[in-house]
Amino acid sequence: MALPSSLKGGTGMELALLIDFGSTYTKVTVVDVVSAEVVATAKGLTTVETGILEGLEQALEEIKPHFAGDLPQFQHRLACSSAAGGLRMVAIGLVKELTAEAARQAALGAGARVLGVYAHRLTAAEVAQIDANCPDIILLAGGTDGGNSDTILYNARMLAGARCGNTIIVAGNKSVAPEVRDILAQSGKDVRLTENVLPELNKLNVEPARETIRRTFLEKIVEAKGLRQAAKYIQGVLMPTPAAVLQAAELLAKGTPEEPGWGELVIVDIGGATTDVHSLAAGHPSRSGVTFKGLPEPFAKRTVEGDLGMRVSALSLLETVGAKQLASYAGVTEEEVISYVRMAHDHVALLPSDHNQRRIDTAMARLAVDLAMERHAGTLETAWTPMGAMYIQHGKDLTQVPYLIGTGGVIVHHPNAKEILQGALFKQEQPTVLRPQNPRMMLDKEYILAAVGLLAEVNATAALRLAKKYIAKI
Structure with missing residues (x-):
């Protein structure tokens, strides 16, 4: 990764070290705030049991070559965490x-x-x-x-x-x-x-x-999760990782006084333990003749599906979706699906090693996205009255949301991220589930959203520019 001009010249440098202690990996992102550019990224395996610093130290070692072998002076050192169960x-x-x-x-x-x-x-x-x-x-x-x-x-x-x-x-x-x-x-x-x-x-x-x-x-x-060990590296563990992602999503949707946002959007975050959906949208009925029922929906809404994770919750995903459906999508046998899912659960750092394993991993991600969006989106109910049929909306109508963003390790590193993200789209066979119909599909290609949410704490406009720069159209 090329260094931003502010680093090459040695002036105007304002570096932020942004750390995400995840359930599987500890991810480190170094950002030049002045140019709103990523300088370096790295990750290490999160080791809550033996000391959470191990993954962080491994990741910091990986970024040293970007700075001639020594860690630079960081003006900002911020962190979020979903480790130890979040x-x-x-x-x-x-x-x-x-x-x-x-x-x-x-x-x-x-x-x-x-x-x-x-x-x-x-x-x-x-x-x-x-x-x-x-x-x-x-x-x-x-x-x-x-x-x-x-x-x-x-x-x-x-x-x-x-x-x-x-x-x-x-x-x-x-x-x-x-x-x-x-x-x-x-x-x-x-x-x-x-x-x-x-x-x-x-x-x-x-x-x-x-x-x-x-x-x-x-x-x-923070104390209960053992994160106090990391105090020498950071100014504070500011928030849980999902809160950082939601803050980034809200920033990207609403913008700042200096920089406009994108407007309404949905983010699907596929993780090792959960699949989260964030919708930044009013969700009002998009067609006439529909009445809303229930609590008003918050503009910034998050749902988390603890049975739809790719590694820690892989067995729950298997049980929820079913080996038959996973095997059918992947084009493999049910025995292969069961064997791979068990292996993924037992080895959280596992990467698929052959074509069939890659297809199973893709099927797991696609169907996790499908079910997570089905649970998050609003629904339409038909009620019959003396005047005829009327339609009642529960939850958010996301059919007209213009942006759908994918994030999470499995989709960020997938050769066909679009295949996975398409699982979130509106289905003709499910016309009452108000999923996005024709959004522009985007990818958090540098896994930057949690870092954006952290950086927003010190410079919201730079954080927004960073998000815009590194979230790309699929």
Whole structure:
């Protein structure tokens, strides 16, 4: 990779070291902020068990040749992480379709992996399930402001006796939030109060909860994940990796005062543990005669599918999609599919070594994208009235979104990325699923999005220019 002119001349140099501690690899990107160019990239195998610095040090060794054998002075050193399971959360609310869903959206938007969503009064079995999952953070919501208070108070008493989930963020009915805090604090829980995620019916307010989750991640979860070891290399682990990608996506969509964005877009991120979909779109009905039903959708929405990963979750992907469907797409036997998927699960750094393995890997990625988009996109329901048929939309209408961006190791390094990304497109056989119909398909060819989200913390316009430069049309 050629050095940017600012480095060649030795003046005007402003280097940022951007680190992503992933579940499989630790990825390092060095960017010249002045020219908005990537100077060097490298990766090392993430080793949470023996010390997370091993992968980072390996990656830093790889970039030294770009700087005559010595690491330069970095003006910015920023990091994000999804290692050690990422940020693991549970969301609790009053009604599944309302406050529980609002809490889930807040957790996902903060970059969390949501282990469970619970509604109404918690049962002893559900508390036991929460204990078994042992989340990093519990987000407790319930009731609009001035509305139902009994349920959130009851759930606070139930959580007070839970063995796990010692950090609880309360984002429910403000009328009883202090009482909820006191109940939990008296049992030794670390309690954080924030604004209600659903202060009024059909009014989402997830940003305060997201910010509280992020601050908690910085204060406590970094220590729990062993990331404090990396402190000498960085100014701070700023956010979970998915939050960095979502921040990059929002920047790319909305732009800055100095640089316009691209407008509405969808990003599909295929990882070793999950497949995430980010939609930056209003999602309003795109055809006449359609009525929207349910909670308003956030403009920046993220969903995460923990059963659709390429390596860590490969066995779950096999179980969800089925060996028969994978074999049919890949043109191989079911036995070959089962053997390869088991190998991929056991060896997270595995790369396909022959034609059949490459076809299986492609099938896994294509079908993961297909199912993840089906779960993320909105749907249409036909309802019959005395006046005839009417159509009801649930979730976002993404049919007219102009950009579809693919990222993640399997698609970035694939010789035919378009084949994988096409799994996200609208299907005639699924006319009620509101997937993108005719977007311009783009590729995050340098795996740059997480780095863009980090760089946005110090220079949003440079970060946006970086994204525009390295996200290319397929």
